[in-house]
Amino acid sequence: MPRNSGYLLGLEIGVRYLRAVMADLDPVGRLRVLGVGEEDSEGCRKGDIVDVPKVEAGIRKVIAEAEQTSDLEARRIALCFSGDHVSGFTHVGSHPVLSSSHVITSEDIRLVTRNARTLSLPPESYVAHIVPQLFCLDGKTHVANPIGMLAKRLDLATLIVYANQHRVGTAVHLLKNMHLDVHRLVFKGIASASTVVTRDQEELGVLVIDLGAGTSDFSFLAQGKVKYAAAVGVGGDHVTNDLACALKVSFDEAEKLKLDYGRAGWSPSETDERVPLEAVDSERTVSLKILRQVMTMRLEETFEVILGDLQKQGLDSLIHAGVILCGGGSRVPHIEDLASRVFGRPARVARTLNVQGLAPEINRPEFASVLGAVKFAFAHPGKNKESFGGKANSSFQIAAKWAASWLQRLKKKNQHDSNPS
Amino acid sequence: MKVIRILGLGGAGLKIASYLKRNHPQDLWEYWGADSDESALESAQLDRKWSIGAKSSRGLGSGGDPELAREWVEELASDLNDAFKEVDLVFILAGLGGGIGGGAAARISRMATAQGAFVFVLCALPFDCEGARRSRQARDAMRELSLAADGLIPFQNQRALSVLGADTPLKDALECVSEKFHEAIHGLVGLQARPAMMELDLADIRSVAHGSATFRTLHCETAEGEDRPARLVENLKNSAWLSSIEDWGRIDSVLVGIEGGESITMREIDLIMEGLQSSMPKARVFPGAHMRSDWSEKTRLTLLISCGSGLAWEDDLVSPAQNEISHWIPASPKKQQPPVSEGWARQALSGLEASPEWRSEEGVSTGAVTRGSSPILEFMTSIKSPTKVETMDQPLLPMDIPSHGRFEKSEPTLRMGEDLDIPTFIRRRKLTDPI
Numbered sequence: 001m002p003r004n005s006g007y008l009l010g011l012e013i014g015v016r017y018l019r020a021v022m023a024d025l026d027p028v029g030r031l032r033v034l035g036v037g038e039e040d041s042e043g044c045r046k047g048d049i050v051d052v053p054k055v056e057a058g059i060r061k062v063i064a065e066a067e068q069t070s071d072l073e074a075r076r077i078a079l080c081f082s083g084d085h086v087s088g089f090t091h092v093g094s095h096p097v098l099s100s101s102h103v104i105t106s107e108d109i110r111l112v113t114r115n116a117r118t119l120s121l122p123p124e125s126y127v128a129h130i131v132p133q134l135f136c137l138d139g140k141t142h143v144a145n146p147i148g149m150l151a152k153r154l155d156l157a158t159l160i161v162y163a164n165q166h167r168v169g170t171a172v173h174l175l176k177n178m179h180l181d182v183h184r185l186v187f188k189g190i191a192s193a194s195t196v197v198t199r200d201q202e203e204l205g206v207l208v209i210d211l212g213a214g215t216s217d218f219s220f221l222a223q224g225k226v227k228y229a230a231a232v233g234v235g236g237d238h239v240t241n242d243l244a245c246a247l248k249v250s251f252d253e254a255e256k257l258k259l260d261y262g263r264a265g266w267s268p269s270e271t272d273e274r275v276p277l278e279a280v281d282s283e284r285t286v287s288l289k290i291l292r293q294v295m296t297m298r299l300e301e302t303f304e305v306i307l308g309d310l311q312k313q314g315l316d317s318l319i320h321a322g323v324i325l326c327g328g329g330s331r332v333p334h335i336e337d338l339a340s341r342v343f344g345r346p347a348r349v350a351r352t353l354n355v356q357g358l359a360p361e362i363n364r365p366e367f368a369s370v371l372g373a374v375k376f377a378f379a380h381p382g383k384n385k386e387s388f389g390g391k392a393n394s395s396f397q398i399a400a401k402w403a404a405s406w407l408q409r410l411k412k413k414n415q416h417d418s419n420p421s
Numbered sequence: 422m423k424v425i426r427i428l429g430l431g432g433a434g435l436k437i438a439s440y441l442k443r444n445h446p447q448d449l450w451e452y453w454g455a456d457s458d459e460s461a462l463e464s465a466q467l468d469r470k471w472s473i474g475a476k477s478s479r480g481l482g483s484g485g486d487p488e489l490a491r492e493w494v495e496e497l498a499s500d501l502n503d504a505f506k507e508v509d510l511v512f513i514l515a516g517l518g519g520g521i522g523g524g525a526a527a528r529i530s531r532m533a534t535a536q537g538a539f540v541f542v543l544c545a546l547p548f549d550c551e552g553a554r555r556s557r558q559a560r561d562a563m564r565e566l567s568l569a570a571d572g573l574i575p576f577q578n579q580r581a582l583s584v585l586g587a588d589t590p591l592k593d594a595l596e597c598v599s600e601k602f603h604e605a606i607h608g609l610v611g612l613q614a615r616p617a618m619m620e621l622d623l624a625d626i627r628s629v630a631h632g633s634a635t636f637r638t639l640h641c642e643t644a645e646g647e648d649r650p651a652r653l654v655e656n657l658k659n660s661a662w663l664s665s666i667e668d669w670g671r672i673d674s675v676l677v678g679i680e681g682g683e684s685i686t687m688r689e690i691d692l693i694m695e696g697l698q699s700s701m702p703k704a705r706v707f708p709g710a711h712m713r714s715d716w717s718e719k720t721r722l723t724l725l726i727s728c729g730s731g732l733a734w735e736d737d738l739v740s741p742a743q744n745e746i747s748h749w750i751p752a753s754p755k756k757q758q759p760p761v762s763e764g765w766a767r768q769a770l771s772g773l774e775a776s777p778e779w780r781s782e783e784g785v786s787t788g789a790v791t792r793g794s795s796p797i798l799e800f801m802t803s804i805k806s807p808t809k810v811e812t813m814d815q816p817l818l819p820m821d822i823p824s825h826g827r828f829e830k831s832e833p834t835l836r837m838g839e840d841l842d843i844p845t846f847i848r849r850r851k852l853t854d855p856i
Contacts, residue, residue: 045831084834233834234841241827242844251827297845305836 015214035070084233191372211329433516487524572630635729
């Protein structure tokens, strides 16, 4: 395998598992996985690091595994992050077209972008993603490139995905201390989407939900772009905790019961089955009916919270291509039926990922996020120049940089178009 | 003498307020109305009316959009603030699920409380046939409202149908709900009226009626004749309106108002309170009593029941053994009663006249109320302190020890005022079998 310098390590610091993937792009530009690491995680709750030494030990182990299997040294990292504090926010900038003939020029683009980036987020917000939506002319027509078109008013909507600077910063700081460079930070909801949706789904309108142990992250894509993304701080751990409470067992026993007997769905008429506990010294049995009820209630509620969030954005009726579930939680039997019921749309588990040439041991829904992070990082080159603990208004810098690069790309494209060669 | 106003919000609220003004002319409080629908506002016969969103809506309704309603209400802020200045007690009547009722009510409640008024919201929840989305909107509105107002009592339109029978004309069912509203208003005004033998004040009412609960209702029962205490408690238990309470043991606070003639005996009160406390062992009891000079062999019992404060609203307070996971528990067929004839409303709620005490503007009681030491007063004072029975009751886990267990070290996940770290099955209290 040719050694190249353009490889990245995708890393996910999960609540249940730490995953690392060493990957680069093959000559054709497709993602190629070179090495994998997967370890149990300790010291994380709901997407946040709560025990730094434990997490650090885990990260060392998993990166070492990825390095060993790929025979490469990890240098640049695409970090996949989440947490209840991550939310999306659509900001619209408006601008009256300058020229009297109403022809839109690049100056108008620059000004509307400036307006779109003038937003006020809570203090200590870290802007992870800025996804420009379409330009809107006179509140009616939506286009990708309006230069040369006529309109009285130009609007630009952008989706801003932001998180709490300190909570994300803990991981970045930890990695910096290990002399690892965090090249890109990718929100888990958006990362997973990039490995499970197809072009068609992206156009029609698809909701991707990554059910992790600590959080449930989701993103809604339509017209080829991310329209909304956010996270809910409820995950598989909550299901296990609920079961531990309801069945009066320890957390670990509850986790085992969940994995062995859990199901997202139950009916009042089914006859009850009782199963014995694993512990040797215990003669207790627990009711599977209760187990399934408690589990279903929690999963149903989690979906309902996501639905509520989408309803607030007015997006719940646009999920034409259905719902895709990934992450460890998507392995729960009958979860597709539960999701279909809550969202009123067909739901499917992404049993395999939309990445070519994956070895079977990583071609599963749990790897959607970490592979997605690395895929996203390759697709969007350019480092996150984010200094944690620095100025609070760095969102302006990011937006300005994006606008400048967009204009540059547009200029290059115009030059190319006018010089067919 | 308290200044009382009845404010009907939105289409349903206006209709109910107009109905009450028309059918109960003896009540001497002012009726107000506010809505965005001009034609509805015009046809409503009320003392004062406000048009919400007059500039923005062209006189049409809000189209079931609570966000729009909220914006429009801001336009009326100064007018409403002036109106609420001198008011002591406001009853807001609203139908939830739509635009004005759901959206504007919370904002208007806050305006009223800011002016020093005590705000009580009586709200009607949509029929099941109005659809899940409307019901969901109604629930959200109710959660918000219950925090904005000092007290909130929900009424289910669907319950009227199940009590009266599905073949009841719609007009009668809606009138029935209006009468229940009237009963509630009278009950609440009466509970804290002065002078009284055992006083209840607005703070007591607030502590039972404020905020979200699993279940809350207000109910009046009257009985005359010889063995009225026993019959009162008996009627309560068998009342079709309270049939949704199958597990009285879960009630955790109740306001009891007893009204009787001058000859009311200790034995009578004893029997009533004993009957109540044995069926609601875990409830905190707030007792109140009035004497009516014009009643001799008659006693009226008003109960304001609340259960499960701070939790999500449920339709019915059933015991876990009979519960289903679905929120929308249909009325069980065996509880339906044969359709009642027209004019039932007045028959069924006979005895609900305005008390002379709160009719008089001067605030002077026309009845001779004896104060000072008497066996009755001593007895009543002895039961004044709220009783709280603490028993660990399986299968419910006690809410006052919320264990975050696994999530001790992290920030709680809060959504819509609920802490999602607390297990879902505890917050919703619905399991079919005991664990």
